[in-house]
Protein backbone atom coordinates (compact mmCIF):
# COMPACT_ATOMS: atom_id res chain seq x y z
CA UNK A 1 0.00 0.00 0.00
CA UNK A 2 1.31 3.40 -0.91
CA UNK A 3 -0.58 6.17 0.81
CA UNK A 4 1.93 8.71 -0.26
CA UNK A 5 3.44 8.18 -3.66
CA UNK A 6 7.12 8.78 -4.13
CA UNK A 7 6.37 10.74 -7.23
CA UNK A 8 8.73 13.71 -7.19
CA UNK A 9 7.35 17.14 -6.52
CA UNK A 10 6.78 19.75 -9.19
CA UNK A 11 8.22 23.24 -8.67
CA UNK A 12 6.08 25.06 -6.12
CA UNK A 13 5.43 28.21 -4.13
CA UNK A 14 4.32 27.46 -0.59
CA UNK A 15 2.66 30.65 0.65
CA UNK A 16 2.56 30.46 4.41
CA UNK A 17 0.13 32.82 6.15
CA UNK A 18 0.98 33.08 9.84
CA UNK A 19 4.68 32.55 9.06
CA UNK A 20 5.84 33.85 12.44
CA UNK A 21 3.22 31.89 14.40
CA UNK A 22 3.74 29.04 16.82
CA UNK A 23 2.69 26.25 14.45
CA UNK A 24 4.95 27.50 11.67
CA UNK A 25 7.93 27.69 13.97
CA UNK A 26 7.37 24.42 15.84
CA UNK A 27 6.07 22.17 13.07
CA UNK A 28 5.68 23.53 9.54
CA UNK A 29 9.14 24.97 8.94
CA UNK A 30 10.88 21.99 10.62
CA UNK A 31 8.75 19.60 8.52
CA UNK A 32 9.78 21.32 5.29
CA UNK A 33 13.40 21.42 6.45
CA UNK A 34 13.43 17.65 7.06
CA UNK A 35 11.99 16.99 3.60
CA UNK A 36 14.61 19.33 2.16
CA UNK A 37 17.33 17.29 3.90
CA UNK A 38 15.85 14.12 2.38
CA UNK A 39 16.14 15.85 -1.01
CA UNK A 40 12.42 15.60 -1.61
CA UNK A 41 11.85 19.25 -2.41
CA UNK A 42 12.57 20.25 -6.02
CA UNK A 43 15.22 22.87 -6.56
CA UNK A 44 12.60 25.39 -7.59
CA UNK A 45 10.44 25.06 -4.50
CA UNK A 46 9.98 28.32 -2.59
CA UNK A 47 8.52 29.08 0.81
CA UNK A 48 6.90 32.50 0.80
CA UNK A 49 6.13 33.36 4.40
CA UNK A 50 3.86 36.24 5.35
CA UNK A 51 2.73 37.82 8.60
CA UNK A 52 1.92 41.32 9.79
CA UNK A 53 5.37 42.13 11.17
CA UNK A 54 7.38 44.37 9.00
CA UNK A 55 10.74 42.81 8.18
CA UNK A 56 12.65 41.65 5.13
CA UNK A 57 13.58 38.12 4.09
CA UNK A 58 16.99 38.29 5.76
CA UNK A 59 15.48 39.33 9.06
CA UNK A 60 12.90 36.58 8.78
CA UNK A 61 15.63 34.01 8.10
CA UNK A 62 17.47 35.25 11.18
CA UNK A 63 14.29 34.80 13.19
CA UNK A 64 13.94 31.23 11.91
CA UNK A 65 17.56 30.62 12.70
CA UNK A 66 16.97 31.58 16.28
CA UNK A 67 13.52 30.11 16.89
CA UNK A 68 13.16 27.04 14.68
CA UNK A 69 16.53 25.70 15.70
CA UNK A 70 15.12 24.99 19.18
CA UNK A 71 12.65 22.55 17.66
CA UNK A 72 15.16 20.47 15.74
CA UNK A 73 17.35 18.16 17.77
CA UNK A 74 21.15 18.43 17.43
CA UNK A 75 21.18 14.96 15.96
CA UNK A 76 18.79 15.97 13.18
CA UNK A 77 20.38 19.35 12.47
CA UNK A 78 22.85 19.89 9.65
CA UNK A 79 24.22 23.40 9.20
CA UNK A 80 24.84 23.03 5.48
CA UNK A 81 21.33 21.72 4.79
CA UNK A 82 19.84 24.42 6.99
CA UNK A 83 21.68 27.14 5.05
CA UNK A 84 20.51 25.79 1.68
CA UNK A 85 17.00 25.40 3.09
CA UNK A 86 16.93 29.06 4.15
CA UNK A 87 17.72 30.05 0.56
CA UNK A 88 14.24 28.82 -0.33
CA UNK A 89 12.59 31.07 2.24
CA UNK A 90 11.28 34.58 1.46
CA UNK A 91 9.21 36.89 3.58
CA UNK A 92 6.63 39.57 2.73
CA UNK A 93 4.67 41.54 5.33
CA UNK A 94 0.94 41.29 4.60
CA UNK A 95 -2.00 42.71 6.51
CA UNK A 96 -4.49 40.07 5.47
CA UNK A 97 -7.49 42.27 6.19
CA UNK A 98 -6.28 44.94 3.75
CA UNK A 99 -6.84 44.09 0.09
CA UNK A 100 -4.05 46.44 -1.05
CA UNK A 101 -1.57 44.55 1.08
CA UNK A 102 -1.69 41.47 -1.20
CA UNK A 103 0.17 43.41 -3.90
CA UNK A 104 3.48 42.23 -2.41
CA UNK A 105 2.41 38.64 -3.03
CA UNK A 106 1.21 39.45 -6.54
CA UNK A 107 4.72 40.64 -7.35
CA UNK A 108 6.42 37.73 -5.61
CA UNK A 109 4.32 35.17 -7.47
CA UNK A 110 4.16 36.84 -10.83
CA UNK A 111 5.35 34.75 -13.78
CA UNK A 112 5.02 31.52 -11.79
CA UNK A 113 1.42 30.70 -12.67
CA UNK A 114 2.36 27.26 -14.03
CA UNK A 115 3.84 26.18 -10.71
CA UNK A 116 1.98 24.52 -7.87
CA UNK A 117 0.83 27.24 -5.52
CA UNK A 118 -0.17 26.37 -1.96
CA UNK A 119 -1.85 28.87 0.35
CA UNK A 120 -1.35 27.54 3.86
CA UNK A 121 -3.55 29.29 6.42
CA UNK A 122 -1.80 28.82 9.73
CA UNK A 123 -3.89 31.58 11.29
CA UNK A 124 -6.88 32.05 13.59
CA UNK A 125 -10.10 30.70 11.99
CA UNK A 126 -11.49 34.25 11.96
CA UNK A 127 -8.92 35.08 9.25
CA UNK A 128 -9.85 32.23 6.91
CA UNK A 129 -12.50 34.28 5.15
CA UNK A 130 -10.50 37.53 4.78
CA UNK A 131 -7.52 35.63 3.35
CA UNK A 132 -9.65 33.66 0.92
CA UNK A 133 -11.24 36.89 -0.27
CA UNK A 134 -7.86 38.65 -0.37
CA UNK A 135 -6.05 36.09 -2.55
CA UNK A 136 -9.13 35.79 -4.76
CA UNK A 137 -9.46 39.55 -5.24
CA UNK A 138 -5.73 39.85 -5.96
CA UNK A 139 -6.09 37.26 -8.75
CA UNK A 140 -3.61 34.93 -7.08
CA UNK A 141 -5.65 31.73 -7.40
CA UNK A 142 -4.50 29.75 -10.41
CA UNK A 143 -5.66 26.35 -11.60
CA UNK A 144 -2.60 24.85 -9.86
CA UNK A 145 -3.47 26.44 -6.52
CA UNK A 146 -4.48 24.72 -3.30
CA UNK A 147 -5.53 26.07 0.05
CA UNK A 148 -4.85 24.33 3.35
CA UNK A 149 -6.63 25.11 6.61
CA UNK A 150 -5.96 24.07 10.15
CA UNK A 151 -8.69 22.68 12.37
CA UNK A 152 -10.96 23.55 14.08
CA UNK A 153 -12.95 24.58 11.06
CA UNK A 154 -15.57 26.79 12.69
CA UNK A 155 -17.18 26.47 16.13
CA UNK A 156 -20.17 24.42 15.05
CA UNK A 157 -21.80 23.08 11.94
CA UNK A 158 -23.28 26.45 10.91
CA UNK A 159 -20.03 28.41 11.19
CA UNK A 160 -18.11 25.61 9.44
CA UNK A 161 -20.59 25.81 6.57
CA UNK A 162 -20.05 29.58 6.35
CA UNK A 163 -16.30 29.10 6.10
CA UNK A 164 -16.74 26.35 3.54
CA UNK A 165 -19.12 28.51 1.49
CA UNK A 166 -16.65 31.34 1.37
CA UNK A 167 -13.84 28.94 0.46
CA UNK A 168 -15.85 27.42 -2.33
CA UNK A 169 -16.60 30.86 -3.78
CA UNK A 170 -12.87 31.04 -4.56
CA UNK A 171 -11.59 27.43 -4.74
CA UNK A 172 -12.97 24.19 -6.14
CA UNK A 173 -13.55 21.46 -3.52
CA UNK A 174 -10.59 19.46 -4.87
CA UNK A 175 -8.35 22.48 -4.20
CA UNK A 176 -9.32 22.64 -0.51
CA UNK A 177 -7.21 20.67 1.98
CA UNK A 178 -8.59 20.54 5.53
CA UNK A 179 -5.89 19.44 7.88
CA UNK A 180 -6.16 17.12 10.84
CA UNK A 181 -2.56 16.43 11.71
CA UNK A 182 -3.47 13.12 13.37
CA UNK A 183 -3.98 11.73 9.88
CA UNK A 184 -0.30 12.41 9.19
CA UNK A 185 0.85 10.25 12.10
CA UNK A 186 2.51 6.99 11.10
CA UNK A 187 0.43 4.81 13.40
CA UNK A 188 -2.84 6.23 12.13
CA UNK A 189 -1.88 5.16 8.63
CA UNK A 190 -0.62 1.92 10.05
CA UNK A 191 -4.10 1.33 11.34
CA UNK A 192 -5.23 1.19 7.72
CA UNK A 193 -2.31 -1.13 6.93
CA UNK A 194 -3.10 -3.36 9.89
CA UNK A 195 -6.77 -3.63 9.00
CA UNK A 196 -6.64 -3.84 5.24
CA UNK A 197 -3.18 -5.29 4.62
CA UNK A 198 -3.77 -8.39 6.76
CA UNK A 199 -6.52 -10.95 6.39
CA UNK A 200 -6.12 -11.94 10.03
CA UNK A 201 -8.06 -9.16 11.69
CA UNK A 202 -11.04 -8.70 9.40
CA UNK A 203 -13.12 -11.65 10.70
CA UNK A 204 -12.54 -10.40 14.26
CA UNK A 205 -13.33 -6.75 13.54
CA UNK A 206 -17.01 -6.81 14.49
CA UNK A 207 -19.48 -6.91 17.33
CA UNK A 208 -19.49 -10.73 17.48
CA UNK A 209 -15.84 -10.65 18.59
CA UNK A 210 -15.20 -7.20 20.03
CA UNK A 211 -16.57 -6.24 23.41
CA UNK A 212 -15.63 -2.57 23.54
CA UNK A 213 -13.19 -0.05 22.14
CA UNK A 214 -11.38 2.70 24.03
CA UNK A 215 -9.62 5.65 22.45
CA UNK A 216 -7.58 7.92 24.69
CA UNK A 217 -5.69 11.06 23.76
CA UNK A 218 -4.17 12.21 27.04
CA UNK A 219 -1.78 15.14 27.27
CA UNK A 220 0.36 16.15 30.20
CA UNK A 221 0.72 19.72 28.92
CA UNK A 222 -1.73 22.42 29.92
CA UNK A 223 -3.05 25.12 27.60
CA UNK A 224 0.41 26.68 27.25
CA UNK A 225 0.39 30.03 25.44
CA UNK A 226 -3.03 29.51 23.82
CA UNK A 227 -5.31 30.43 26.72
CA UNK A 228 -7.53 32.86 24.84
CA UNK A 229 -8.11 30.48 21.94
CA UNK A 230 -8.54 27.47 24.21
CA UNK A 231 -11.00 29.12 26.56
CA UNK A 232 -13.25 29.89 23.59
CA UNK A 233 -12.84 26.38 22.25
CA UNK A 234 -12.62 23.64 24.91
CA UNK A 235 -11.67 20.01 24.53
CA UNK A 236 -14.83 18.92 22.69
CA UNK A 237 -14.12 21.26 19.78
CA UNK A 238 -10.33 21.16 20.02
CA UNK A 239 -9.83 17.39 20.14
CA UNK A 240 -13.04 15.34 19.90
CA UNK A 241 -14.64 16.87 16.79
CA UNK A 242 -11.48 16.14 14.82
CA UNK A 243 -8.64 13.97 16.18
CA UNK A 244 -10.72 11.57 18.27
CA UNK A 245 -13.42 11.17 15.65
CA UNK A 246 -10.82 10.64 12.92
CA UNK A 247 -9.25 7.82 14.91
CA UNK A 248 -12.69 6.35 15.52
CA UNK A 249 -13.71 6.38 11.86
CA UNK A 250 -10.48 4.85 10.61
CA UNK A 251 -10.84 2.13 13.18
CA UNK A 252 -14.48 1.45 12.40
CA UNK A 253 -14.85 2.04 8.65
CA UNK A 254 -15.67 -0.66 6.13
CA UNK A 255 -12.90 -1.73 3.74
CA UNK A 256 -12.67 0.89 0.96
CA UNK A 257 -12.54 -0.47 -2.60
CA UNK A 258 -9.15 1.17 -3.15
CA UNK A 259 -6.76 3.57 -1.50
CA UNK A 260 -8.02 6.39 -3.73
CA UNK A 261 -8.80 9.54 -1.76
CA UNK A 262 -12.54 9.44 -2.30
CA UNK A 263 -12.86 5.68 -1.82
CA UNK A 264 -11.35 6.10 1.66
CA UNK A 265 -13.27 9.25 2.51
CA UNK A 266 -16.58 7.77 1.30
CA UNK A 267 -16.19 4.96 3.86
CA UNK A 268 -15.10 7.32 6.64
CA UNK A 269 -18.15 9.47 6.29
CA UNK A 270 -20.49 6.50 6.54
CA UNK A 271 -19.18 5.87 10.05
CA UNK A 272 -19.68 9.49 11.06
CA UNK A 273 -23.24 9.32 9.80
CA UNK A 274 -23.85 6.03 11.60
CA UNK A 275 -22.82 7.42 14.99
CA UNK A 276 -25.92 7.32 17.15
CA UNK A 277 -26.85 10.89 18.08
CA UNK A 278 -26.26 11.91 21.69
CA UNK A 279 -28.93 14.46 22.51
CA UNK A 280 -30.61 15.85 25.62
CA UNK A 281 -30.39 13.71 28.73
CA UNK A 282 -28.81 10.91 26.72
CA UNK A 283 -25.87 13.22 26.01
CA UNK A 284 -25.55 14.07 29.70
CA UNK A 285 -25.60 10.42 30.76
CA UNK A 286 -23.03 9.43 28.17
CA UNK A 287 -20.55 12.26 28.60
CA UNK A 288 -18.22 13.64 31.24
CA UNK A 289 -16.77 17.16 31.22
CA UNK A 290 -13.79 18.02 33.35
CA UNK A 291 -11.49 20.93 34.17
CA UNK A 292 -8.11 20.51 35.83
CA UNK A 293 -7.16 22.08 39.10
CA UNK A 294 -3.65 22.50 40.46
CA UNK A 295 -1.63 19.32 40.89
CA UNK A 296 1.86 17.96 40.54
CA UNK A 297 4.11 15.86 38.32
CA UNK A 298 7.38 14.26 39.32
CA UNK A 299 9.21 17.46 38.34
CA UNK A 300 7.07 19.76 40.45
CA UNK A 301 3.67 21.40 40.97
CA UNK A 302 1.56 22.89 38.17
CA UNK A 303 -1.21 25.50 38.50
CA UNK A 304 -4.85 24.81 37.76
CA UNK A 305 -6.68 25.93 34.61
CA UNK A 306 -8.39 28.82 36.41
CA UNK A 307 -5.08 29.94 37.94
CA UNK A 308 -3.96 31.01 34.47
CA UNK A 309 -4.13 34.81 34.42
CA UNK A 310 -5.64 34.90 30.92
CA UNK A 311 -8.53 32.64 31.88
CA UNK A 312 -11.61 34.20 33.52
CA UNK A 313 -12.09 33.00 37.14
CA UNK A 314 -15.52 31.67 36.37
CA UNK A 315 -14.64 29.90 33.11
CA UNK A 316 -16.59 26.71 32.54
CA UNK A 317 -14.52 25.59 29.55
CA UNK A 318 -13.77 21.87 29.65
CA UNK A 319 -10.18 20.64 29.49
CA UNK A 320 -11.34 17.00 29.59
CA UNK A 321 -14.08 15.05 27.85
CA UNK A 322 -15.10 11.39 28.04
CA UNK A 323 -17.88 10.01 25.89
CA UNK A 324 -19.63 6.72 25.35
CA UNK A 325 -20.52 6.46 21.68
CA UNK A 326 -22.23 3.79 19.60
CA UNK A 327 -22.22 3.15 15.89
CA UNK A 328 -25.50 1.93 14.44
CA UNK A 329 -24.34 -0.52 11.79
CA UNK A 330 -24.30 -4.26 11.17
CA UNK A 331 -20.65 -4.41 12.11
CA UNK A 332 -20.78 -2.41 15.31
CA UNK A 333 -24.27 -2.63 16.80
CA UNK A 334 -24.02 -2.89 20.58
CA UNK A 335 -20.26 -2.22 20.86
CA UNK A 336 -19.53 0.77 23.11
CA UNK A 337 -16.77 3.12 21.97
CA UNK A 338 -15.34 5.01 24.93
CA UNK A 339 -13.52 8.18 23.94
CA UNK A 340 -11.56 10.45 26.24
CA UNK A 341 -9.14 13.30 25.96
CA UNK A 342 -7.73 15.82 28.37
CA UNK A 343 -5.01 18.31 29.20
CA UNK A 344 -2.78 17.88 32.25
CA UNK A 345 -3.47 14.20 32.54
CA UNK A 346 -1.08 11.72 34.07
CA UNK A 347 1.04 11.25 30.97
CA UNK A 348 1.09 11.96 27.25
CA UNK A 349 -0.55 8.84 25.95
CA UNK A 350 -2.50 8.31 22.76
CA UNK A 351 -3.80 4.82 22.32
CA UNK A 352 -6.57 2.71 20.91
CA UNK A 353 -7.53 -0.34 22.92
CA UNK A 354 -9.68 -3.04 21.40
CA UNK A 355 -11.04 -5.42 24.00
CA UNK A 356 -12.12 -8.72 22.54
CA UNK A 357 -14.85 -10.89 24.00
CA UNK A 358 -14.06 -13.60 26.52
CA UNK A 359 -13.84 -17.22 25.45
CA UNK A 360 -17.38 -18.64 25.33
CA UNK A 361 -16.52 -21.45 27.75
CA UNK A 362 -13.44 -21.55 29.93
CA UNK A 363 -11.75 -24.88 30.53
CA UNK A 364 -8.67 -23.43 32.27
CA UNK A 365 -8.13 -21.89 35.65
CA UNK A 366 -6.50 -18.47 35.23
CA UNK A 367 -4.62 -16.18 37.56
CA UNK A 368 -6.98 -13.32 36.80
CA UNK A 369 -10.19 -15.20 36.04
CA UNK A 370 -10.11 -13.95 32.44
CA UNK A 371 -11.09 -10.53 33.75
CA UNK A 372 -9.29 -8.80 30.93
CA UNK A 373 -9.62 -10.86 27.78
CA UNK A 374 -7.55 -10.51 24.61
CA UNK A 375 -6.61 -6.96 23.90
CA UNK A 376 -5.08 -5.20 20.93
CA UNK A 377 -3.39 -1.97 22.00
CA UNK A 378 -2.34 0.39 19.26
CA UNK A 379 -0.20 3.16 20.67
CA UNK A 380 0.49 6.39 18.84
CA UNK A 381 2.26 8.24 21.63
CA UNK A 382 4.67 8.37 23.39
CA UNK A 383 6.05 5.38 21.46
CA UNK A 384 4.47 3.91 18.35
CA UNK A 385 3.68 0.31 19.01
CA UNK A 386 1.17 -2.47 18.63
CA UNK A 387 0.69 -4.91 21.50
CA UNK A 388 -1.49 -7.97 21.61
CA UNK A 389 -2.50 -9.45 24.91
CA UNK A 390 -2.99 -13.19 24.78
CA UNK A 391 -3.19 -15.97 27.33
CA UNK A 392 -0.50 -18.63 27.56
CA UNK A 393 0.13 -21.46 29.99
CA UNK A 394 2.57 -20.29 32.64
CA UNK A 395 5.62 -22.55 32.94
CA UNK A 396 5.32 -24.96 35.80
CA UNK A 397 3.43 -28.01 36.96
CA UNK A 398 -0.01 -26.46 37.06
CA UNK A 399 -2.10 -25.70 34.04
CA UNK A 400 -2.56 -22.10 34.88
CA UNK A 401 -3.11 -19.44 32.22
CA UNK A 402 -1.38 -16.12 32.35
CA UNK A 403 -1.71 -13.06 30.12
CA UNK A 404 1.40 -11.99 28.17
CA UNK A 405 1.99 -9.41 25.43
CA UNK A 406 3.18 -9.79 21.87
CA UNK A 407 5.02 -6.53 21.34
CA UNK A 408 5.80 -4.64 18.18
CA UNK A 409 7.69 -1.43 18.73
CA UNK A 410 8.06 0.52 15.47
CA UNK A 411 11.28 2.10 16.69
CA UNK A 412 12.96 -1.28 16.86
CA UNK A 413 11.63 -2.33 13.48
CA UNK A 414 12.43 0.74 11.45
CA UNK A 415 15.29 2.32 13.41
CA UNK A 416 15.12 5.68 11.75
CA UNK A 417 14.02 9.15 12.60
CA UNK A 418 10.29 9.29 13.23
CA UNK A 419 8.71 11.69 10.76
CA UNK A 420 6.61 14.46 12.24
CA UNK A 421 3.02 14.24 11.04
CA UNK A 422 3.30 17.45 9.03
CA UNK A 423 6.12 16.14 6.83
CA UNK A 424 3.78 13.72 5.15
CA UNK A 425 0.85 16.10 5.03
CA UNK A 426 2.82 18.98 3.52
CA UNK A 427 4.26 16.77 0.83
CA UNK A 428 0.82 15.35 0.03
CA UNK A 429 -0.47 18.87 -0.15
CA UNK A 430 2.17 20.00 -2.62
CA UNK A 431 1.75 16.77 -4.55
CA UNK A 432 -2.04 17.08 -4.62
CA UNK A 433 -3.02 13.89 -2.81
CA UNK A 434 -6.04 14.59 -0.57
CA UNK A 435 -6.42 11.09 1.00
CA UNK A 436 -5.26 12.25 4.42
CA UNK A 437 -7.30 15.45 4.46
CA UNK A 438 -10.92 15.98 5.47
CA UNK A 439 -13.60 16.50 2.89
CA UNK A 440 -16.31 19.12 3.42
CA UNK A 441 -19.04 16.57 4.13
CA UNK A 442 -16.82 14.85 6.74
CA UNK A 443 -16.34 18.07 8.66
CA UNK A 444 -20.06 18.77 8.52
CA UNK A 445 -20.96 15.25 9.69
CA UNK A 446 -18.51 15.49 12.60
CA UNK A 447 -20.02 18.80 13.75
CA UNK A 448 -23.53 17.38 13.33
CA UNK A 449 -22.69 14.75 15.94
CA UNK A 450 -20.83 17.14 18.27
CA UNK A 451 -23.26 20.09 18.29
CA UNK A 452 -26.11 18.34 20.21
CA UNK A 453 -23.67 17.28 22.94
CA UNK A 454 -22.67 20.87 23.52
CA UNK A 455 -26.31 21.95 23.31
CA UNK A 456 -27.23 19.40 26.01
CA UNK A 457 -24.42 20.65 28.27
CA UNK A 458 -25.86 24.13 27.95
CA UNK A 459 -29.47 23.02 28.38
CA UNK A 460 -28.68 21.06 31.55
CA UNK A 461 -26.08 23.59 32.74
CA UNK A 462 -23.55 20.81 33.03
CA UNK A 463 -20.49 22.41 34.63
CA UNK A 464 -17.17 20.58 34.26
CA UNK A 465 -16.12 18.34 37.13
CA UNK A 466 -12.75 19.04 38.68
CA UNK A 467 -9.77 16.76 38.41
CA UNK A 468 -6.30 17.15 39.79
CA UNK A 469 -3.56 17.89 37.24
CA UNK A 470 -1.40 14.80 36.81
CA UNK A 471 -4.27 12.30 37.13
CA UNK A 472 -6.40 10.45 34.60
CA UNK A 473 -9.33 12.89 34.81
CA UNK A 474 -12.47 13.18 36.95
CA UNK A 475 -13.79 10.14 38.81
CA UNK A 476 -16.98 10.39 36.77
CA UNK A 477 -15.03 9.16 33.72
CA UNK A 478 -14.34 5.92 35.58
CA UNK A 479 -17.99 5.68 36.56
CA UNK A 480 -18.98 6.07 32.87
CA UNK A 481 -17.10 2.93 31.93
CA UNK A 482 -17.42 0.91 35.14
CA UNK A 483 -21.21 0.88 34.78
CA UNK A 484 -20.55 -1.77 32.16
CA UNK A 485 -18.10 -3.74 34.28
CA UNK A 486 -15.13 -2.25 32.37
CA UNK A 487 -12.19 -0.04 33.19
CA UNK A 488 -9.95 2.31 31.23
CA UNK A 489 -6.68 0.80 30.16
CA UNK A 490 -4.12 2.71 32.22
CA UNK A 491 -1.32 0.13 32.50
Ligand code: BG6
Nearest residue numbers: 151181217219238239243350381
Ligand atom coordinates in the same frame (compact mmCIF):
# COMPACT_ATOMS: atom_id res chain seq x y z
C1 BG6 B 1 -3.97 20.16 18.51
C2 BG6 B 1 -4.75 20.77 19.63
O1 BG6 B 1 -4.79 19.97 17.38
O2 BG6 B 1 -3.45 18.89 18.92
C3 BG6 B 1 -3.87 20.93 20.85
O3 BG6 B 1 -5.25 22.04 19.23
C4 BG6 B 1 -3.21 19.62 21.22
O4 BG6 B 1 -4.61 21.43 21.96
C5 BG6 B 1 -2.55 18.98 20.01
O5 BG6 B 1 -2.25 19.88 22.21
C6 BG6 B 1 -2.07 17.56 20.32
O6 BG6 B 1 -1.34 17.07 19.25
P1 BG6 B 1 -0.25 15.93 19.43
O7 BG6 B 1 0.22 15.61 18.07
O8 BG6 B 1 0.82 16.49 20.32
O9 BG6 B 1 -0.97 14.78 20.11
